Amino acid sequence: MNSKQTVEAYVTSGVKIKSYRLKEKLLDELLREPKCEECERKTWQGKSIPLDLHHKDNDHLNNPIDGSNWELLCPNCHAFKHRSYPWGGKKKTE
Ligand SMILES: [Zn+2]
Ligand SMILES: [Zn+2]
Numbered sequence: 001m002n003s004k005q006t007v008e009a010y011v012t013s014g015v016k017i018k019s020y021r022l023k024e025k026l027l028d029e030l031l032r033e034p035k036c037e038e039c040e041r042k043t044w045q046g047k048s049i050p051l052d053l054h055h056k057d058n059d060h061l062n063n064p065i066d067g068s069n070w071e072l073l074c075p076n077c078h079a080f081k082h083r084s085y086p087w088g089g090k091k092k093t094e
Contacts, residue, residue: 023053038077
């Protein structure tokens, strides 16, 4: 087994998924572009934009390997997504 843990190995390993680690793996393995999927920004104030991995259904434990529950968002868009949820702006940070 390769010592480099793949996204697939990670989400199927049974360990508690940490969103920021999952995000790093997605970017590492070039499965996602390092840009906000909402506003398409890649940079912020001259630096690469900080990105959050957002779970579309707001369930951090729902990590299908096809990536259908994930969105990479800049902090602005991420906050906006959570404000638009009926259950309010609660953001669980991992
Ligand atoms: Zn954005
Ligand atoms: Zn989120």
